[in-house]
Amino acid sequence: MDIGKEILAIKKELPENITLVAVSKTKPNEDIMAAYNVGHKIFGENKVQDLVTKYETLPKDIEWHFIGHPQSNKVKYIAPFISLIHGVDSLKLLKVINKEAAKNSRTVNCLLQFHIATEATKFGLSINEAREILKSEAFQNLKNIDIVGVMGMATFTEDKNQIRNEFGTLKNIFNLLKNEYFSASKKFVEISMGMSNDYGLAVEEGSTMVRVGSKIFGARNY
Secondary structure: HHHHHHHHHHHHOOOOOOOOEEEEOOOOOOHHHHOOOOOOEEEEEEHHHHHHHHHOOOOOEEEEEEEOOOHHHHHHHHHOOOEEEEEEEHHHHHHHHHHHHOOOOOOOOEEEEEEOOOOOOOOOOHHHHHHHHHHHHHHHHHHHHHHHEEEEEEEOOOOOHHHHHHHHHHHHHHHHHHHHHHOOOOOOEEEOOOOOHHHHHHHHHOHHHOEEOOHHHOOOOO
């Protein structure tokens, strides 16, 4: 698989305003460098230990995204450098990220993850749970995080209409939150949805950020 070629092909087909996160989880440094060497600098990882090791050994102008659900006790390891945390689904986790960001004199960008799929295994907030968090006094006091948008995963299915509807749900959630809580925010702009098998549909439904792994790097190494 020619990683450089694959990533350039995907970037060519994506509209210019869409951010491509190359999901490099389980992949070795040389695979990441193959993408980096054709000019790509945004990568996503889902294990803290792997992410820290890669951060320490790879070029420092890479923008690292944490995709998935960081364990509270491990946030401290990524707080010094992480660009965006995609999978935030509780006030408790937001408080931990805020605390660790403050220790590093940083503000960390976060996406609220919503449960839009029919699969019970996928986690995330409901719109009402998000409202509870956003209107709470505890949330208002968090000064070292920025909520910059929403994230969600569609059901893994061949049914394109279902996938489209789920992405549409996330877009609606984004619009509701924008109107209710973030109308004055210039930072609340991201809708992270779409992966290797469905990012085309996600873009049509309003995604601003797609997370593509196997289409760039081939199947995952376990």
